[in-house]
Structures are given as structure tokens and as C-alpha cells.
Amino acid sequence: MSAMHDAAPARLTTLERRRYATNIVGWGLCTLAFLLIAVPLLDLVLTVTLKGASAFSIELFTTSTNGVTGGLQNAIIGTLVLSLGSLLIATPIGIGAGIYLSEYGSNRLAATVRFLADTLTGTPSIVLGYFSYITMVIGLGWKFSALAGAITLAIMVVPYLARITELSLRRVPTSMREAAYALGARDHTVASRIVLAAAAPGVITGVLLSLAISVGETAPLIYTAGWSNYLWTGKLTNEPIGYLTYVIWTFINEPNPESHALAFAAALLVMLVVLAINIGVRMVMRRDP
Numbered sequence: 001m002s003a004m005h006d007a008a009p010a011r012l013t014t015l016e017r018r019r020y021a022t023n024i025v026g027w028g029l030c031t032l033a034f035l036l037i038a039v040p041l042l043d044l045v046l047t048v049t050l051k052g053a054s055a056f057s058i059e060l061f062t063t064s065t066n067g068v069t070g071g072l073q074n075a076i077i078g079t080l081v082l083s084l085g086s087l088l089i090a091t092p093i094g095i096g097a098g099i100y101l102s103e104y105g106s107n108r109l110a111a112t113v114r115f116l117a118d119t120l121t122g123t124p125s126i127v128l129g130y131f132s133y134i135t136m137v138i139g140l141g142w143k144f145s146a147l148a149g150a151i152t153l154a155i156m157v158v159p160y161l162a163r164i165t166e167l168s169l170r171r172v173p174t175s176m177r178e179a180a181y182a183l184g185a186r187d188h189t190v191a192s193r194i195v196l197a198a199a200a201p202g203v204i205t206g207v208l209l210s211l212a213i214s215v216g217e218t219a220p221l222i223y224t225a226g227w228s229n230y231l232w233t234g235k236l237t238n239e240p241i242g243y244l245t246y247v248i249w250t251f252i253n254e255p256n257p258e259s260h261a262l263a264f265a266a267a268l269l270v271m272l273v274v275l276a277i278n279i280g281v282r283m284v285m286r287r288d289p
Contacts, residue, residue: 052268055261065229068251068259074231078242081232083214085150094158098165103191117159128152129220144226144240152220157210168202169195201284212277218245244270
């Protein structure tokens with residue numbers, strides 16, 4: 001009997017050792033995976049920040065590019081025009097589609113719309129750019145232009161905005177809808193003034209995320225917006241426009257250090273804009289009950 005009592009603690013100790021060794025291996029693998037992600041990301045952020053900040057000057061924001069040198073005024077304004085223009089097009093369409101899918105989306109048409117939205121979300125952006133090049137730049141004769149670029153970006157972000165809006169609206173309690181109907185409200189009143197108002201933080205989050213996506217895109221704009229060293233004159237068609245991601249993609253491959261400085265400055269600007277948008281998203285989500 002005494003031998004059996006002595007063997008039990010030994011077995012327990014061995015089991016504890018195995019668990020301890022398993023935990024060590026698990027934590028080691030998790031730490032390694034974290035370092036594989038964090039170290040390159042930290043190196044990228046530090047490199048862009050240091051090299052981009054060193055290129056910042058008044059001339060960077062007040063002069064346009066001259067070949068592969070100069071400033072970024074035309075690219076900054078062009079990015080604002082393309083991104084905000086895409087939001088003007090995509091926001092009413094995306095939010096309207098989200099309202100339909102949430103409030104009336106229990107039929108076959110809604111299922112088809114969801115399927116198409118999910119499919120469009122997974123479509124490579126360069127494919128959308130080539131489609132817009134065939135249809136708008138060549139087919140409609142718009143050439144490289146701000147309108148072709150903005151519409152292409154809008155096509156990209158509409159499915160994200162629609163699905164985020166739908167999910168935000170579905171979180172609104174059914175009791176709020178029933179109370180509104182009990183007071184005699186009509187369908188459009190319930191959808192716009194009750195449900196949409198209650199889900200406003202989530203919808204705004206979708207709009208901000210769509211803006212972040214449009215700011216960071218390059219491939220579809222190469223086929224639609226082209227590139228211009230000059231400031232945008234206000235023409236929607238038949239005039240190319242500059243944007244920051246083109247500077248990043250092109251100027252870094254040039255041999256002169258001035259071009260590299262502009263590329264890093266443009267990358268830092270895009271990173272700061274996306275960071276500001278993400279901070280805005282966090283602030284909006286905190287207000288979401």
C-alpha cells in the first residue's frame with residue numbers, strides 16, 4: 001500500500017512536467033509567430049516614418065511634382081478628390097443596399113445581392129481597374145480621368161459598406177421596430193429615422209473603413225486615373241489626375257535620391273491618413289452601444 005501511495009505523486013509530477021513543457025512550447029511558438037509579424041511591421045513603420053519625415057518641408061505641400069522630383073501638392077489633392085468622390089458615389093448606394101438587406105432581405109433577390117457583394121469583395125482590385133479601363137476609359141471615351149477613378153473605387157467599397165451597414169442594422173433590437181410600428185410609423189420612417197439612427201455608429205464605421213480602403217489603392221487607379229504632374233483643374237473626364245500611391249509605386253524605382261524621398265514622404269502621408277481613420281473608427285465604435 002505504501003508503494004502505491006508513493007507512485008501517485010510521481011505520476012502527478014510527471015503529468016505536471018508534461019503540461020509545463022507543452023505550455024513552454026506553445027508560448028514559444030506564439031512568441032515566434034508574434035515576432036515574425038511584429039518585427040517586419042515595426043521595421044517598416046520606423047523606416048517610412050524616419051525617411052518620410054526627413055523629406056517633409058513646406059515645398060512638399062505647396063509645389064507639384066516635376067517629373068520624378070518636386071513636391072506632392074498635386075498628388076495630395078488628387079487623392080482627396082478620388083477618395084472623397086468615391087465616397088459620394090458609394091455611400092448612398094452602400095447604405096441603401098444595407099438597409100434593403102437588413103429590413104427586407106429575406107427573399108431570393110436579397111440572397112443574390114449578398115452573394116454578388118461577397119464575390120465582389122474577393123475580386124482583385126486590378127481586375128476592377130481593367131474592367132473600368134475597358135468600359136469607361138475606352139468604351140465611354142473618358143480617357144484617364146478623376147471620374148473613372150472615383151467610380152472604380154466606389155465599385156470596390158460598395159460591398160464592404162453594404163455588408164457593414166446590414167450587420168449594424170441587424171444589431172438594432174426588434175422591439176424598437178415594433179414600438180415604431182405601434183405608433184403608426186411607416187416602413188421608410190422606421191428604416192431611416194429609427195433603425196438607421198440607432199445603428200449610426202456602425203454605419204459611420206463602415207464609411208470610414210471604405211475611405212481607408214480607397215486611400216490605399218493603387219492598381220485600379222493606374223488603369224483609370226492615370227497620372228498627372230499638374231494640379232487637378234476640376235475636369236471630371238479627359239484629364240488624368242495625380243495621387244499618392246502612384247508616387248509610392250513608381251518613384252521608389254527611380255535611381256535618384258530625390259525620388260526616393262518623395263516616395264517615402266507619400267508613404268508616410270498615406271500611413272498617417274489611414275492611422276487617423278482607424279483612430280476615428282475606434283472612437284466611433286466606443287460610442288456604439
